[in-house]
Amino acid sequence: EAGVVQSPRYKIIEKKQPVAFWCNPISGHNTLYWYLQNLGQGPELLIRYENEEAVDDSQLPKDRFSAERLKGVDSTLKIQPAELGDSAVYLCASSSGTGGNTGELFFGEGSRLTVL
Amino acid sequence: GENVEQHPSTLSVQEGDSAVIKCTYSDSASNYFPWYKQELGKGPQLIIDIRSNVGEKKDQRIAVTLNKTAKHFSLHITETQPEDSAVYFCAASIPPDQAGTALIFGKGTTLSVSS
Numbered sequence: 266e267a268g269v270v271q272s273p274r275y276k277i278i279e280k281k282q283p284v285a286f287w288c289n290p291i292s293g294h295n296t297l298y299w300y301l302q303n304l305g306q307g308p309e310l311l312i313r314y315e316n317e318e319a320v321d322d323s324q325l326p327k328d329r330f331s332a333e334r335l336k337g338v339d340s341t342l343k344i345q346p347a348e349l350g351d352s353a354v355y356l357c358a359s360s361s362g363t364g365g366n367t368g369e370l371f372f373g374e375g376s377r378l379t380v381l
Numbered sequence: 382g383e384n385v386e387q388h389p390s391t392l393s394v395q396e397g398d399s400a401v402i403k404c405t406y407s408d409s410a411s412n413y414f415p416w417y418k419q420e421l422g423k424g425p426q427l428i429i430d431i432r433s434n435v436g437e438k439k440d441q442r443i444a445v446t447l448n449k450t451a452k453h454f455s456l457h458i459t460e461t462q463p464e465d466s467a468v469y470f471c472a473a474s475i476p477p478d479q480a481g482t483a484l485i486f487g488k489g490t491t492l493s494v495s496s
Contacts, residue, residue, distance in 0.1 A: 269424070298483060305488075305489070306488055306489065307385075307387075307470050307472075307486035307487050307488045307489050308425065308470070308486045309486070310483050310484070310485070313483050321483060356424055356425075358424075369415070369427045369430070370415075370425075370427070370484060371427075372417075372424030372425050372426070373424050374422070374423055374424050375423075375424055
């Protein structure tokens with residue numbers, strides 16, 4: 266069975282440019298997460314989806330970040346415009362746990378963003 | 382909200398020695414505590430987890446202990462091997478709302494096992 270797939274793996278852009286990351290979760294997983302991982306730090310939650318609904322986006326900087334999960338499967342995370350401080354790894358994860366029953370999170374390999 | 386503290390940030394051991402990583406959490410309503418291993422260039426991968434109704438869990442060379450009263454949990458790796466070298470993260474579940482929950486991660490421990 267395929268794991269969580271993310272693309273692109275690496276992206277280098279100049280500041281003020283837009284960038285988008287794509288995630289395909291494990292088939293059948295209703296819950297999808299986007300996490301931000303700065304160098305030498307643990308993952309930090311940006312947004313959580315239950316099916317197509319964003320149920321927790323309190324940590325998403327909404328002035329420049331946006332996300333969508335159309336049809337409750339694939340998801341896209343967008344940054345516009347990018348700033349130097351956005352350089353990090355963006356991790357997508359999916360889980361079959363819902364309704365308070367936390368299950369294992371399966372992570373993709375991440376998308377590493379470098380903003381120049 | 383939930384806060385997870387992890388110590389030490391780096392840990393160096395000789396092959397065959399044991400390694401212990403400790404974490405504390407702040408919200409007594411958290412009920413799920415996983416440990417993840419992250420190798421260079423990869424996403425974190427679950428190695429063991431424990432729920433709040435259990436005090437200890439073991440899987441071969443890896444064990445996790447949970448003290449709910451003190452709100453801390455620990456990862457124990459015995460007979461360490463060079464392939465155990467990686468970054469380890471502890472996590473605690475955010476108390477669930479109607480739609481589910483998520484994980485809050487510690488800052489990580491870089492474990493180096495030298496042969």
